[in-house]
Amino acid sequence: MEKLVLRIATTGLFLFFLPVILNAQFDLQERLERKAKERLERKADQTIDKGFDKAEEGVDKGTREATKGKDKEAGTAEGSPEAASEEGTSGSTAPAGAAVAPRSLKAYSKFDFVPGEQIIALEDFTQDAVGDFPARWNTNSSGEVVTIEGREGRWLKFNGEGIFYPEFLGVLPENCTIEFEVATSEEFSYYCAFLTTAFVADDNTNLLRPEKHGCVEVSVHPQGAGGSQGNTRVEVTGVDRQTIMNNDKGQMQLVHRGIAPFAKVSIWRQKARLRVYLNEEKVWDIPRAFQPGINYRFLLEGGGCEGSTAYMKDLRVAAGAPDTRNKLITEGRLVTRGILFDSGSDRIKPESYGTLKDIATVLTENATVRVRIIGHTDSDGDEAANLELSKRRAAAVREALIKEFAVDGGRLETDGKGEGNPAGPNDGPQGKANNRRVEFVKL
Numbered sequence: 001m002e003k004l005v006l007r008i009a010t011t012g013l014f015l016f017f018l019p020v021i022l023n024a025q026f027d028l029q030e031r032l033e034r035k036a037k038e039r040l041e042r043k044a045d046q047t048i049d050k051g052f053d054k055a056e057e058g059v060d061k062g063t064r065e066a067t068k069g070k071d072k073e074a075g076t077a078e079g080s081p082e083a084a085s086e087e088g089t090s091g092s093t094a095p096a097g098a099a100v101a102p103r104s105l106k107a108y109s110k111f112d113f114v115p116g117e118q119i120i121a122l123e124d125f126t127q128d129a130v131g132d133f134p135a136r137w138n139t140n141s142s143g144e145v146v147t148i149e150g151r152e153g154r155w156l157k158f159n160g161e162g163i164f165y166p167e168f169l170g171v172l173p174e175n176c177t178i179e180f181e182v183a184t185s186e187e188f189s190y191y192c193a194f195l196t197t198a199f200v201a202d203d204n205t206n207l208l209r210p211e212k213h214g215c216v217e218v219s220v221h222p223q224g225a226g227g228s229q230g231n232t233r234v235e236v237t238g239v240d241r242q243t244i245m246n247n248d249k250g251q252m253q254l255v256h257r258g259i260a261p262f263a264k265v266s267i268w269r270q271k272a273r274l275r276v277y278l279n280e281e282k283v284w285d286i287p288r289a290f291q292p293g294i295n296y297r298f299l300l301e302g303g304g305c306e307g308s309t310a311y312m313k314d315l316r317v318a319a320g321a322p323d324t325r326n327k328l329i330t331e332g333r334l335v336t337r338g339i340l341f342d343s344g345s346d347r348i349k350p351e352s353y354g355t356l357k358d359i360a361t362v363l364t365e366n367a368t369v370r371v372r373i374i375g376h377t378d379s380d381g382d383e384a385a386n387l388e389l390s391k392r393r394a395a396a397v398r399e400a401l402i403k404e405f406a407v408d409g410g411r412l413e414t415d416g417k418g419e420g421n422p423a424g425p426n427d428g429p430q431g432k433a434n435n436r437r438v439e440f441v442k443l
Helices: 002-074 081-087 324-330 350-365 383-405 428-435
Strands: 118-123 137-139 143-146 155-158 162-166 175-184 194-201 215-220 232-237 243-249 262-270 273-278 281-286 296-303 310-319 333-336 371-376 412-418 437-442
Touching: 118 428, 155 162, 215 273, 296 310, 324 333, 324 350, 324 437, 333 350, 350 383, 371 383, 383 412, 383 437
Parallel strands: 371 412
Antiparallel strands: 118 310, 137 162, 143 155, 155 310, 162 296, 175 262, 175 310, 194 215, 194 296, 215 232, 232 243, 262 273, 273 281, 333 437, 371 437
């Protein structure tokens, strides 16, 4: 009798829970079917995209061949620097697509970013072995230092979704700039990939799992993603963890998938104000993003589907807001590290446009002021060669001010000191970067 009662009770319980079990099974089946359908749709879209990419590649190849023919007619050799700059190279480690041709200063005419005055952190991964996770960083995921064929320097590859924290970088000053370069693999798909720069409160007990109180996040996704996954997004969270701002902007994506998988990210903080630039375009200018009373630290967060990989290199953090007018006119001397040159060359990098424009504006508004432009280098290489290089760089700055901004050349003298007057020790990338500078002295 007891067994019969137990069997009846068990059967009753089973019949009672049967609808729940069936509903759960149906829900699970529905989710699985939906996931399978989405996966098939993504595969189909990816197949179509690849077909279009190949077609575009064929068109681009035909265009390049035609350009080669014109270059030959004009007397440009295939192996010349001019031909190389037209064709470019693509990294085989993962980033793909046509390399971006060198940009001119004019291409950056809307770029008003001005780097901070004093470099407080510089990370180029030269102290780390290729294949290792960088020693000065921490993560709750995985990554490694790699090189990309056809590109200078070393890159940090984000192998999985997670936080990547530069432990050497402390609390950020209220006025500072952050710059770095990013690259993506061809598979960095708009279906699931993202890269986020995050400013989080210093009072987090675990910066590898930060809480969202007093947080400023700037997320960027590849071109073509649907909904919020295709946008550059800024989200600001208050100390009470409530969202203050969550804005999307769908026109300025991080990269153009399959076309230009390299980009320069420049972030400018001036107390509460946040400005964000991708290459030469200003994406965001938010007057009240950073909250008062919060000390911020800087993190990177990356992730994506298998094969969707992001890379970054040359993290450069500088302190101090630009004070060009006061320093040049009132104090009589301005030192800038915002005018950058190609390595070992006097060719000015186009991202220097904002700094040059700032200086040119002060000179234009003070038409009687004459200045001496003085170039300085680090101590790498031959001393005599560095002296000559510093003079050529000063002359290049003078030429840019004249040609690009119509400053009267009669007001500009040039000189170079090479490595002779260092601003500080030449020990390591940060010290050397602070010594590479251009000085303007009022005459």
